[in-house]
Amino acid sequence: MASAKWSYEHKVSNINALSKENDSIDNFKADKYMFGNYGYGKNSVKLLHVSRDGPKHTIKEYEVDTHLRLSTTDDYVDGNNRNIIATDSQKNTIYVLAKKFGIKTPEEFGLLICSHFLYTYRHVEEVEVVIEQYPWERLQVNNRPHNHAFIFDPIATRHATLVQRRNESPKITSGLKNMRVLKTTQSAFTDFIQDGYRTLPDDNDRIFSTIVTANWSYSTTQGVDFDFAWDSVKNFILQKFAGPPDEGIFSPSVQNTLYLSEKLILDSIQQIDRIEMSMPNKHYYTVDLSKFPQSVIDTKENKEVYQPVDKPAGFIYAELLRKNHVSKL
Numbered sequence: 001m002a003s004a005k006w007s008y009e010h011k012v013s014n015i016n017a018l019s020k021e022n023d024s025i026d027n028f029k030a031d032k033y034m035f036g037n038y039g040y041g042k043n044s045v046k047l048l049h050v051s052r053d054g055p056k057h058t059i060k061e062y063e064v065d066t067h068l069r070l071s072t073t074d075d076y077v078d079g080n081n082r083n084i085i086a087t088d089s090q091k092n093t094i095y096v097l098a099k100k101f102g103i104k105t106p107e108e109f110g111l112l113i114c115s116h117f118l119y120t121y122r123h124v125e126e127v128e129v130v131i132e133q134y135p136w137e138r139l140q141v142n143n144r145p146h147n148h149a150f151i152f153d154p155i156a157t158r159h160a161t162l163v164q165r166r167n168e169s170p171k172i173t174s175g176l177k178n179m180r181v182l183k184t185t186q187s188a189f190t191d192f193i194q195d196g197y198r199t200l201p202d203d204n205d206r207i208f209s210t211i212v213t214a215n216w217s218y219s220t221t222q223g224v225d226f227d228f229a230w231d232s233v234k235n236f237i238l239q240k241f242a243g244p245p246d247e248g249i250f251s252p253s254v255q256n257t258l259y260l261s262e263k264l265i266l267d268s269i270q271q272i273d274r275i276e277m278s279m280p281n282k283h284y285y286t287v288d289l290s291k292f293p294q295s296v297i298d299t300k301e302n303k304e305v306y307q308p309v310d311k312p313a314g315f316i317y318a319e320l321l322r323k324n325h326v327s328k329l
């Protein structure tokens with residue numbers, strides 16, 4: 001029987017022989033292969049922009065990714081670099097554009113970067129820009145907004161992705177992630193399939209906790225107040241999760257709460273034509289105290305002590321589209 005070492009060496013020498021043969025003919029040029037997705041750029045360019053309006057300052061801190069797809073693949077196929085816009089130059093471009101034009105929102109800054117690359121370099125076919133915003137908020141001191149001091153308030157992370165192809169209008173997707181919420185009542189999960197696989201009892205009053213992710217697309221780039229839209233989406237999701245402060249809002253399932261949030265967003269913001277959300281179910285199970293003798297705990301009822309269970313985790317997601325929506329990506 002051949003040893004494992006022999007068969008490994010045999011395979012390697014076969015592969016080497018094949019690749020030597022293929023070095024002499026380029027199968028790409030021989031029209032046997034084609035590129036799928038390709039491109040290059042700089043990821044996580046960190047940038048703080050301070051806008052100074054007299055004593056009142058405003059800050060934006062971003063991490064920006066730029067990805068370019070050129071009309072030529074000479075750089076990959078021939079090792080010819082003459083068309084490459086170096087990733088280092090892409091990084092510099094972000095700083096120069098921030099200095100020249102300032103920064104208002106991730107969406108508008110991303111659109112500026114897309115048009116800059118498309119109109120500066122004729123051979124750029126597609127630009128993708130991804131921007132994540134750091135959650136700085138103006139500090140309030142004695143209920144008054146501070147002129148130049150800020151506090152990190154990571155309730156949710158805001159981000160945006162802009163994609164623009166030559167001669168096409170840009171596609172804007174905005175998003176929020178890492179928004180963790182929990183409520184202690186007004187959530188139930190009952191009447192689901194009863195069969196031999198079910199052990200979970202009906203629960204008429206459970207803890208509901210999730211980490212919300214939402215991504216939505218705009219049908220237009222014109223006349224959108226991106227800050228207002230982002231705040232509204234966040235508030236609509238919280239409204240459907242929490243409800244009014246005194247009585248809350250009843251949730252029969254994570255699925256229903258997710259759908260009602262998406263529906264409210266499409267009902268309220270006409271420029272949004274698609275939204276996808278995910279709400280993982282962060283389980284908190286009631287600790288079973290019934291096994292303890294009365295000498296230790298005198299009541300079997302427990303609505304105080306819960307066990308958080310990370311894994312496995314329920315994962316609920318859905319995309320809601322306007323019926324006339326045609327995906328542009």
Ligand SMILES: O=c1[nH]c(=O)c2[nH]c(=O)[nH]c2[nH]1
Nearest residue numbers: 189200252253254255281314
């Ligand atoms: O809101 C819920 N949806 C489910 O689909 C599900 N499945 C489960 O075990 N618990 C829950 N909760």
